[in-house]
Amino acid sequence: MGMNLDLPRVLVLNAGYEALGLASVKRAVILVMNGTADVVEESGDYLRTPSRPYPVPSVIRLKRLVRRPPGRLALNRRNVLRRDAYTCQYCGRRGGDLTVDHVLPKSRGGRSSWENLVTACRPCNLKKKNRTPEEAGMRLIKRPVPPRHSILLVADLPHLPEAWRTYLPDIERI
Structure with a gap:
């Protein structure tokens, strides 16, 4: 099978079932x-080994609790x-x-x-200039807020496996 074994394709949960990262x-x-x-x-895929096919996990849970440092994500x-x-x-x-x-x-x-x-495209950023959105006659699609950890975990993935949604309750897009 032509699976890239080094891609982040497995969701890693803490012992308490909260999302920690990708592996x-x-x-x-x-x-x-x-x-x-x-x-x-399980993902439904298998690794072919000399002795037997091995099921590829989609979600794993660590047996011991890993403490994630408190605080917000890097801005x-x-x-x-x-x-x-x-x-x-x-x-x-x-x-x-895109600009910020x-x-x-x-x-x-x-x-x-x-x-x-x-996030703003260059034309919108140039149009807004040194003004507030109201002064520029522009409207924000949604109010900016700090992101949740799990959203940033999967933001760059082209496809979110359905099995992960249970463990990422704050994900509504993708």
């Missing part, structure tokens, strides 16, 4: 084989774009030449925060 098939199989994790959901350009699904928050255009816009411009006291940064 490659290779890493997930190793965690299960060495007894560190249990398979919660950076990549995470703002991921939170906004690579979509201009003024016109809805996806992809292309301060809703209340920095020159007017706007801070770099999750609540004040949005």
